[in-house]
Amino acid sequence: MKSCAFLICWLLCCRVSSAQEEKIYRASTLQIPLFIEDEEHGVFIEVFQEVVKRVGERVELIISSGNRSKKMFCDGDVDIYFPALENSLTCSFVSSAPFYRKEEIVFVPEGSPIISDIAQLEGKLVGVTKGYSYGAGLVSNSKIDLDYADSDVLNMRKLSKGRIQAFVVETQSGLKALQESGVTNVAYDVKKPLSARATYFAFHETDEGRALAEKFSNAIEAMISDGTLQTILNNTQ
Numbered sequence: 001m002k003s004c005a006f007l008i009c010w011l012l013c014c015r016v017s018s019a020q021e022e023k024i025y026r027a028s029t030l031q032i033p034l035f036i037e038d039e040e041h042g043v044f045i046e047v048f049q050e051v052v053k054r055v056g057e058r059v060e061l062i063i064s065s066g067n068r069s070k071k072m073f074c075d076g077d078v079d080i081y082f083p084a085l086e087n088s089l090t091c092s093f094v095s096s097a098p099f100y101r102k103e104e105i106v107f108v109p110e111g112s113p114i115i116s117d118i119a120q121l122e123g124k125l126v127g128v129t130k131g132y133s134y135g136a137g138l139v140s141n142s143k144i145d146l147d148y149a150d151s152d153v154l155n156m157r158k159l160s161k162g163r164i165q166a167f168v169v170e171t172q173s174g175l176k177a178l179q180e181s182g183v184t185n186v187a188y189d190v191k192k193p194l195s196a197r198a199t200y201f202a203f204h205e206t207d208e209g210r211a212l213a214e215k216f217s218n219a220i221e222a223m224i225s226d227g228t229l230q231t232i233l234n235n236t237q
Contacts, residue, residue: 025059027080028069034176046232054219066131084202088133094210097217098198106194107167110185116192127155127164135195152177172236
């Protein structure tokens with residue numbers, strides 16, 4: 001009887017251990033040119049894959065629209081959301097250490113003054129891209145008329161044709177869109193960003209979420225120390 005009881009206890013322990021080992025976290029994100037092309041390609045995808053490898057957890061990645069990916073996190077359908085910014089989510093969250101500094105610049109028609117301040121956009125029709133997280137100073141300013149387009153390339157072409165007066169975009173994404181669009185009659189200055197914000201992974205405000213955030217932070221800090229993070233981010237240049 002003792003042997004039988006021991007065997008049952010051992011089997012139960014094995015099942016519990018197996019269940020713990022099979023825990024699969026879920027992360028949601030959205031497509032961003034250059035940064036998140038699909039589940040396997042993109043600068044942020046490379047960062048994500050390296051962090052997950054160092055953390056040693058299994059994480060399933062789900063790519064959907066910007067609003068959908070954020071809703072999945074806030075509804076508790078996924079455990080992680082990225083790339084998170086200070087005001088990118090409507091729900092509260094715990095953040096990892098930052099892994100990228102997001103800078104936005106303004107493209108203007110050739111011959112126009114370079115814009116590097118929100119106030120300079122007031123009274124203008126400004127192109128922005130659907131699904132992106134822009135700073136509150138831009139989206140909440142009632143004096144700025146925002147015009148949404150489906151892609152950065154489309155916005156660049158609209159600016160070139162005079163259909164918008166300025167185009168706000170993440171620096172590297174904007175430079176890629178400029179190249180892909182073939183547009184030449186616009187001006188910009190990467191040394192004069194409109195804004196700069198830290199980018200990180202978001203987790204739920206639970207004990208499990210905080211523990212996972214700490215693991216991700218440790219991995220990111222190690223990647224910074226050994227140069228791996230910068231090597232990956234150099235692909236945005």
